[in-house]
Amino acid sequence: MLGENCGGDEESIREVREAVSRIRIPWRDQVLRYCLRAAKRLRPRAIILHGSVSRGDWDSGSDVDLIIVSEHLPIDTLKALEAVSKLRVDEWRVDALGFHPTVFEEMLDRLVPLAVGAVFEGIPILGYGYFMKLKRTMRERGISIKPTEFGWELIKRGTSL
Numbered sequence: 001m002l003g004e005n006c007g008g009d010e011e012s013i014r015e016v017r018e019a020v021s022r023i024r025i026p027w028r029d030q031v032l033r034y035c036l037r038a039a040k041r042l043r044p045r046a047i048i049l050h051g052s053v054s055r056g057d058w059d060s061g062s063d064v065d066l067i068i069v070s071e072h073l074p075i076d077t078l079k080a081l082e083a084v085s086k087l088r089v090d091e092w093r094v095d096a097l098g099f100h101p102t103v104f105e106e107m108l109d110r111l112v113p114l115a116v117g118a119v120f121e122g123i124p125i126l127g128y129g130y131f132m133k134l135k136r137t138m139r140e141r142g143i144s145i146k147p148t149e150f151g152w153e154l155i156k157r158g159t160s161l
Contacts, residue, residue, distance in 0.1 A: 012039050012126055016047070019125040025053055030091040031064050035125050037087050038096070044070035045101055046127030046134075050118040066096040067118050069127070073098045108138060111154060120145045121152070 016039050020032045035047055051065030052058040073080040077099065084098035097114075099107070107115035119138055124131035138144075142157035 012043075015128070016126050019049075019123070023049070023053065023123075025058065025064070026060075027064065027093045030093050031066075031125075034088060034091040034094045034096065035066070037089075038066075038068050038084070039126055041087060042068060042070040042072045042083075042098070044068050044072075044126060045130045047125040048118050048122040048127075048131060049125050050122040054121055054123045062093075063095040064093050066094060066125070067104070067114075067122070068096055068098040069101050069104045069130070070098065071101060073100050075100045075103055077103060105134070108134060111143070113154070116143070116145065116154060117152065 013036060016035045017032065020028060020035060023031060025031070031049075038044060038047060046067075046069045048067040048069070049064070050067060052062045053064050068084050073083055080098040080100060080103070084096045088094055088096070104115060108119065116138070119131070119134050122131070144155045145152040146155050147153075
C-alpha cells in the first residue's frame with residue numbers, strides 16, 4: 001500500500017485547516033467541521049475534495065464531494081459509506097464517500113471513473129503525499145484525462161479509452 005496514515009494528530013488538523021481555508025465557497029465552515037471530525041475519528045490517509053467545487057464550476061445548489069481513504073474504514077464499500085455518513089452532523093452540503101485504501105487503489109487499477117476523476121481533478125484536504133503518489137502512479141501507467149464538453153475522457157498513452 002502507498003503512504004502512511006495521516007492520523008488525527010496536530011499536524012493533520014493543521015493540514016485540514018489550511019487546505020479548507022483555501023476553498024472559496026460560502027459553506028466552507030461545514031466542510032471544515034466534517035473534515036476535522038473525519039481526521040480525528042478515521043485517521044485517514046487522504047481526504048480528497050472532488051467534483052464541482054474542486055473544478056471551480058460549483059453554484060449555489062452544489063454539494064461538496066469528498067472521498068475519505070482510511071484503513072479504519074471497512075473493506076466492504078457499503079459499510080464504509082455508512083461509517084462516513086455517520087460522521088455528518090449538520091453538514092448537509094457535504095457528500096462524502098469512504099474507501100479502505102485497498103479498495104480505492106483497486107478502483108484506480110480498474111480505472112473506475114470516480115477514483116480516476118478524484119485523483120486527476122481533486123484537491124487533497126489531507127494526505128497530500130499519498131494523493132500525489134496515487135497521481136504519480138497513474139501517470140507512470142500512462143493514464144491521464146482530457147477535458148471534453150461533457151466532463152473528461154480517459155487517455156492511456158495517447159489513445160482514448
